[in-house]
Amino acid sequence: MHTTHLLLVSLPISALSRKNGIVPLGSTLTAGETSASPWLSPSGDFAFGFQEVQHKDLFLLSIWYHKIPDNTVVWFVYSTNPVPRGSTVKLDPQTGLVHCDPRGLQLWSANVDSAQIDHGFMNDTATSFSRGRFYLRFRDDGNLVLVTKSVSTNVDDDAEYYNSKTSDSRDPLYSGSRVTFDGRGAMYIMKKDNQTEQLSPFSIPPASENYHRATIDFDGVFTHYYHPRTLTGNPNWKALGICRRIYVSAFEQITGAVELVDLTTFATSKMENQFVSVQKENLYDFEVVSDIDWPLSDFEQIHPSNERVCVQKCLHDCFCAVAIYRENNCWKKGPPLSNGKADKTIHSKAFIKTARVMNQSQRTEAPLYVWNLSFWAPLS
Numbered sequence: 001m002h003t004t005h006l007l008l009v010s011l012p013i014s015a016l017s018r019k020n021g022i023v024p025l026g027s028t029l030t031a032g033e034t035s036a037s038p039w040l041s042p043s044g045d046f047a048f049g050f051q052e053v054q055h056k057d058l059f060l061l062s063i064w065y066h067k068i069p070d071n072t073v074v075w076f077v078y079s080t081n082p083v084p085r086g087s088t089v090k091l092d093p094q095t096g097l098v099h100c101d102p103r104g105l106q107l108w109s110a111n112v113d114s115a116q117i118d119h120g121f122m123n124d125t126a127t128s129f130s131r132g133r134f135y136l137r138f139r140d141d142g143n144l145v146l147v148t149k150s151v152s153t154n155v156d157d158d159a160e161y162y163n164s165k166t167s168d169s170r171d172p173l174y175s176g177s178r179v180t181f182d183g184r185g186a187m188y189i190m191k192k193d194n195q196t197e198q199l200s201p202f203s204i205p206p207a208s209e210n211y212h213r214a215t216i217d218f219d220g221v222f223t224h225y226y227h228p229r230t231l232t233g234n235p236n237w238k239a240l241g242i243c244r245r246i247y248v249s250a251f252e253q254i255t256g257a258v259e260l261v262d263l264t265t266f267a268t269s270k271m272e273n274q275f276v277s278v279q280k281e282n283l284y285d286f287e288v289v290s291d292i293d294w295p296l297s298d299f300e301q302i303h304p305s306n307e308r309v310c311v312q313k314c315l316h317d318c319f320c321a322v323a324i325y326r327e328n329n330c331w332k333k334g335p336p337l338s339n340g341k342a343d344k345t346i347h348s349k350a351f352i353k354t355a356r357v358m359n360q361s362q363r364t365e366a367p368l369y370v371w372n373l374s375f376w377a378p379l380s
Contacts, residue, residue, distance in 0.1 A: 023120035031059035032085035041122040058082035134220040142167040142175025185212035286351040297333040305330035323351040
C-alpha cells in the first residue's frame with residue numbers, strides 16, 4: 001500500500017483554485033511539459049508531479065522536496081517503471097489520481113473508496129509507506145522492532161534485527177504505546193505513563209532551519225536525516241545518530257563477530273541508485289569455509305540453487321553477509337551472526353563476503369561495511 005501526500009477530499013466546495021495545496025478536479029500534469037508547474041503543498045516544501053530520471057527522457061510520478069537542489073524523492077509509484085514523455089496524471093472525480101501512458105493506457109490509480117471526490121489537497125506532513133523488505137513495527141507488547149520480510153505478502157516476519165525493549169511484563173503502564181516523530185525533529189517512544197525513550201540524539205538541529213526525515217534505507221538501516229533549509233555552501237542530507245544507536249544495540253549480541261569500519265558511513269554514505277551502479281564484482285570477494293553455520297541468522301532461502309547462484313545472490317544483496325550452501329539450498333544470512341556452530345556433519349559451504357583491498361582513488365565506492373575474518377562469532 002502507498003500513502004501519497006495528496007489527500008482526496010469529498011466536500012461540498014463550489015469553487016476551488018490551486019492554492020494553499022488545493023488541487024481542483026480535472027487537474028492534469030504531463031510528463032516533460034516544462035511549462036506546467038507541479039502541484040505544491042501549502043508551504044511549497046513538497047511537490048507532486050513528474051521528475052525526469054537521470055536526463056534519459058523518462059519520468060517518475062513522485063513527490064519530492066521542492067526547495068532543495070537535489071529534489072529528494074519521498075514517494076513514487078512503486079508499481080510502475082519510469083514512463084516516457086507525454087504520460088499524464090489526472091485527478092478524476094470517481095477514481096482519484098489516474099496515471100496513464102501517452103496512449104491513454106492506465107498504469108496506476110489511487111482507487112479511492114468514495115462516491116464523489118470534490119478536490120485534492122497536497123499536505124506538508126510528507127508521510128509515505130510502501131511494501132518492502134524491511135519493516136518498522138510497533139508490537140502490541142510495547143516494543144518497537146525492525147524486522148525483515150523476504151516476500152512482502154508473507155504473513156509472518158522472517159527475522160527481528162532490532163528491539164527497543166520497552167515492554168514491561170510486570171506493569172504494562174511502563175510499556176511503550178507509540179513512536180513519535182514530532183515537529184521539532186525529535187523521535188521517541190512514548191510510554192503509557194507519558195515517559196519517553198529517546199531514539200534521536202538529544203541535540204537535534206532546529207526544525208526551523210532544517211528539514212528532517214526518517215527512512216528505512218535500502219539496506220535496512222533506519223536513519224534520521226536533516227538538511228539545511230538555506231542553500232549556502234554545499235548543503236546535503238546528513239544523518240543523526242538514530243541508526244548508530246539501533247545498530248550498536250543489535251551488534252551487542254555478537255562477541256567479536258563483525259568489525260564495522262565506520263558505522264556512521266555505513267548508515268549514510270550511499271543511496272540505492274548509487275550503490276547498485278557500482279560493479280559489485282570489483283568490490284567483494286568470498287572466503288569459503290566448510291561445515292560452519294549460523295542457523296538463527298537466515299533472512300531468505302533460495303531453492304533450488306547451486307553454488308554459483310548462491311554466491312551471486314549474496315553478492316548483489318547489500319544485506320547479505322554470508323551465504324550457506326547445502327544440498328541445492330542457499331540461505332542468505334545477515335548480521336548479527338550469532339549462535340554459530342562448527343560441525344563436520346553439516347556438509348555445508350559458507351561463502352563469507354569480504355571487501356577487496358582498494359587503492360585510494362577507489363575509496364569513494366568502497367563497500368558500506370567490511371568483515372574482518374580474524375574475528376568470528378562464537379562457535380559451539
